[in-house]
Amino acid sequence: MALNCIKIQHKKFTENCKTKRYPVPEKVSIPMSQHMGVPCEPLVSVGDEVKVGQRIGDSDAFMSTPVHSSVSGNVVEIENFLSSNGRVCKSIVIECDGKQTVSEDVKPPVITDKLSFINAVRESGCCGLGGAGFPTHIKLKYDENKTPVDSLVINAAECEPYITSDYREMMENPDDVLNGIKTIQNILNIEKVYICIEKNKPKAIELLNNMSLNDDAINIVKLSSLYPQGAEKVIAYNATGRTVREGELPLNQGVIVMNVSTVGFLNRYFKTGMPLTRRRITIDGDAVKSPCNVKVPIGTSVAELLRFADCEEDKVSKVLAGGLMMGMCIYDLNTPIVKTNNAILALKSDKKRIQTNCIRCGRCIKACPAGLMPTELEKAYNQRDAERLKLLRVNLCMNCGSCSYVCPAKRNLAETNQLAKIFVTDNN
Numbered sequence: 001m002a003l004n005c006i007k008i009q010h011k012k013f014t015e016n017c018k019t020k021r022y023p024v025p026e027k028v029s030i031p032m033s034q035h036m037g038v039p040c041e042p043l044v045s046v047g048d049e050v051k052v053g054q055r056i057g058d059s060d061a062f063m064s065t066p067v068h069s070s071v072s073g074n075v076v077e078i079e080n081f082l083s084s085n086g087r088v089c090k091s092i093v094i095e096c097d098g099k100q101t102v103s104e105d106v107k108p109p110v111i112t113d114k115l116s117f118i119n120a121v122r123e124s125g126c127c128g129l130g131g132a133g134f135p136t137h138i139k140l141k142y143d144e145n146k147t148p149v150d151s152l153v154i155n156a157a158e159c160e161p162y163i164t165s166d167y168r169e170m171m172e173n174p175d176d177v178l179n180g181i182k183t184i185q186n187i188l189n190i191e192k193v194y195i196c197i198e199k200n201k202p203k204a205i206e207l208l209n210n211m212s213l214n215d216d217a218i219n220i221v222k223l224s225s226l227y228p229q230g231a232e233k234v235i236a237y238n239a240t241g242r243t244v245r246e247g248e249l250p251l252n253q254g255v256i257v258m259n260v261s262t263v264g265f266l267n268r269y270f271k272t273g274m275p276l277t278r279r280r281i282t283i284d285g286d287a288v289k290s291p292c293n294v295k296v297p298i299g300t301s302v303a304e305l306l307r308f309a310d311c312e313e314d315k316v317s318k319v320l321a322g323g324l325m326m327g328m329c330i331y332d333l334n335t336p337i338v339k340t341n342n343a344i345l346a347l348k349s350d351k352k353r354i355q356t357n358c359i360r361c362g363r364c365i366k367a368c369p370a371g372l373m374p375t376e377l378e379k380a381y382n383q384r385d386a387e388r389l390k391l392l393r394v395n396l397c398m399n400c401g402s403c404s405y406v407c408p409a410k411r412n413l414a415e416t417n418q419l420a421k422i423f424v425t426d427n428n
């Protein structure tokens, strides 16, 4: 049985915008927490000189990944940074010298076996570039005797409106995408690969299909243009027909899901040794006069990017990091670009959502890919009933926003679920 998905407008206005290279900014602020897991500790101090690709933060914790400098210059401050998820971490402020001198440590890794491969992936600073930020080396470090994996699913759905950064990765760097996939497949001995692309990207489907015609292990899966095709459990099911059950990871079903930009980046790292220091960002929204895709040094401020894309600042009512459906509002435009960003949207009109009473139409239930009952979750949260929220499986909510999108009464269902999840955790 297919998982519920909804139709939304694509608004892929930047799909034909080739990636521009952003000039070196005057200053960057590089947070020590850009991934899921434990933040890094700074490895540099105020006054230190740093180079591009130099490791400037790391942690001994299992669930972490190092942070590298995206510029050359001098460390001028180590500040506290409040991220959009409410957590505070250290952030290294670097005044750029404009020379972009590359660190001597930047060398292609020597990969001979699985261990050296996993170590290289860790050293690259890579985390899931689709937005979740799960450290990539942890995802690939499974024990094949306990959890055999036979399927690698490449998430190239990019189902969020506006965002085209994964699409540009496929169109501009198809060799990196396919070679990255082959390296991962060969080292981990994975039998089948599914590259999953929504049908609204026919050129990418054709390109990757033609380039992989002679490889029987690679299957191009054409997904219907529906939301949220890119959600991990949804794409794992649509590619392999396997259901990732409550409490499970795709790994438990023999599946690894990786974002298409992640595999493209990894191939470039294997070739050059340059860690994750830049991100391709789609800048769009109705307040942006020159929508574009741009490769940006990590740590560049959102305000600078918006100026680069001729944003009409006086008309902006909301700026989102990420897409229209799952993006987070940015409260401070000095917020730096981090590894997990793929889009910045500046929107003019935040038409007032006037909530009315629930009319019991059931649309939110029909729309939910996790099979939840958002209207009941809302009631349980309003009654602060943690037991009922658990019974209704609020923990399975993937924050896709579909329920809020379809609700004719304009109930803030997805937002309520976020609060409900925190409430349940706090009352456990």
Ligand code: SF4
Pocket (backbone or CB within 6 Å): 367, 368, 369, 370, 371, 372, 373, 374, 396, 397, 398, 399, 400, 401, 402, 403, 404, 413, 414, 417
């Ligand atoms: S936000 Fe949560 S409850 Fe709403 S549709 Fe998505 S998964 Fe279901």
Ligand code: SF4
Pocket (backbone or CB within 6 Å): 357, 358, 359, 360, 361, 362, 363, 364, 365, 374, 375, 406, 407, 408, 409, 410, 411, 413
């Ligand atoms: S979609 Fe909105 S109005 Fe319809 S049942 Fe759900 S909460 Fe109620």
